Amino acid sequence: MLALGKLLELTLTDHEPAEKTQVTTRGVRLRWLGEGALEVRPPEGEDCGLDLLLSAGIHGNETAPIELLERLLHGVANGKIKPRARVLFLFGNPAAIRKGERFIEQDINRLFNGRHELSSGFEALRAAELEQFARVFFSKPERTRLHYDLHTAIRGSKIEQFALYPYKEGRQHSRRELARLAAAGMEAVLLQSKSSITFSAFTYEQLDAEAFTLELGKARPFGQNEEVNLDKLEARLIQLIEDTEPQIEQSLDGLKLFSVAREIIKHSDSFRLHLPADIENFSELKKGDLLAEDLAETRWVVEEEGARIIFPNPKVKNGLRAGILIVPDSGQRLA
Ligand SMILES: O=C(O)CCC(=O)N[C@@H](CCC(=O)O)C(=O)O
Numbered sequence: 001m002l003a004l005g006k007l008l009e010l011t012l013t014d015h016e017p018a019e020k021t022q023v024t025t026r027g028v029r030l031r032w033l034g035e036g037a038l039e040v041r042p043p044e045g046e047d048c049g050l051d052l053l054l055s056a057g058i059h060g061n062e063t064a065p066i067e068l069l070e071r072l073l074h075g076v077a078n079g080k081i082k083p084r085a086r087v088l089f090l091f092g093n094p095a096a097i098r099k100g101e102r103f104i105e106q107d108i109n110r111l112f113n114g115r116h117e118l119s120s121g122f123e124a125l126r127a128a129e130l131e132q133f134a135r136v137f138f139s140k141p142e143r144t145r146l147h148y149d150l151h152t153a154i155r156g157s158k159i160e161q162f163a164l165y166p167y168k169e170g171r172q173h174s175r176r177e178l179a180r181l182a183a184a185g186m187e188a189v190l191l192q193s194k195s196s197i198t199f200s201a202f203t204y205e206q207l208d209a210e211a212f213t214l215e216l217g218k219a220r221p222f223g224q225n226e227e228v229n230l231d232k233l234e235a236r237l238i239q240l241i242e243d244t245e246p247q248i249e250q251s252l253d254g255l256k257l258f259s260v261a262r263e264i265i266k267h268s269d270s271f272r273l274h275l276p277a278d279i280e281n282f283s284e285l286k287k288g289d290l291l292a293e294d295l296a297e298t299r300w301v302v303e304e305e306g307a308r309i310i311f312p313n314p315k316v317k318n319g320l321r322a323g324i325l326i327v328p329d330s331g332q333r334l335a
């Protein structure tokens with residue numbers, strides 16, 4: 001296999017390849033752009049017009065998606081996958097991946113859309129670099145831009161695989177993209193209702209890509225991901241890369257839609273979350289329940305019918321999201 005196909009190995013060992021560009025026997029060009037970043041270009045004349053950004057390891061301990069990208073890259077490098085799309089593979093936080101930790105100093109996925117400029121340290125620099133990789137990749141006009149940022153969650157979930165769809169004022173969420181996600185095995189989609197500071201929010205809001213964070217199961221170390229079944233997603237990604245995707249059904253049957261009711265922001269060290277430590281994502285909450293408390297008698301009480309919680313985490317830094325309160329969505333505002 002071509003050396004550049006081993007991007008994960010290069011990243012884990014912190015090696016810069018001697019040869020930055022390699023071409024497969026089928027004429028597919030692999031170009032190493034920097035640490036954890038590799039561009040794949042189809043042979044001249046076979047390009048289908050799709051620019052597909054696949055990122056994983058934005059959180060270093062979320063290994064199942066990293067292993068998935070590695071399998072795809074190996075397939076491209078050994079000729080089993082025949083790309084007709086341009087693809088950018090990104091491993092988000094190499095230092096954290098090497099340590100098997102979510103982050104080293106700060107969560108990269110809170111440093112996009114301008115936030116890295118207000119911060120310092122290598123994760124802020126890396127967020128700026130990831131933005132630049134994405135900006136250059138998505139700079140070609142009149143092409144279809146699609147970004148999947150692949151994650152796994154800290155805790156178990158009543159709904160194992162789901163997507164978060166970023167928000168931009170004046171832009172509608174696409175029913176067609178949701179149908180594609182359903183075909184890729186996603187059981188639910190959370191429609192965001194305000195701008196955000198995550199990687200997928202950056203590519204959606206600033207680079208005009210269709211972009212999603214995909215949550216694919218529970219985070220576990222490398223080699224221990226048997227319980228995370230990515231078969232459907234992997235098959236769909238290969239179809240996208242090879243331009244062999246079947247006609248997308250418009251029906252969203254079976255796909256659960258949610259929207260954000262409120263984000264719970266931790267303001268101080270006095271923040272207390274009144275949920276069991278082992279509560280699963282998508283657990284239902286009762287109206288009237290006290291969810292959290294913070295300084296100055298701030299109280300978060302459940303007021304919404306059908307409310308559920310995702311990503312509850314009282315350990316985040318002050319000023320960051322400590323959970324999202326979600327409610328069912330009818331899908332009426334989809335384009
Ligand atoms: O399990 C958790 O609490 C967090 C899992 C995770 O990393 N989720 C992403 C979601 C990004 C988004 O809102 O689009 C994150 O928190 O960065």
Ligand SMILES: [Zn+2]
Pocket residue numbers: 058059062151152153
């Ligand atoms: Zn993550």
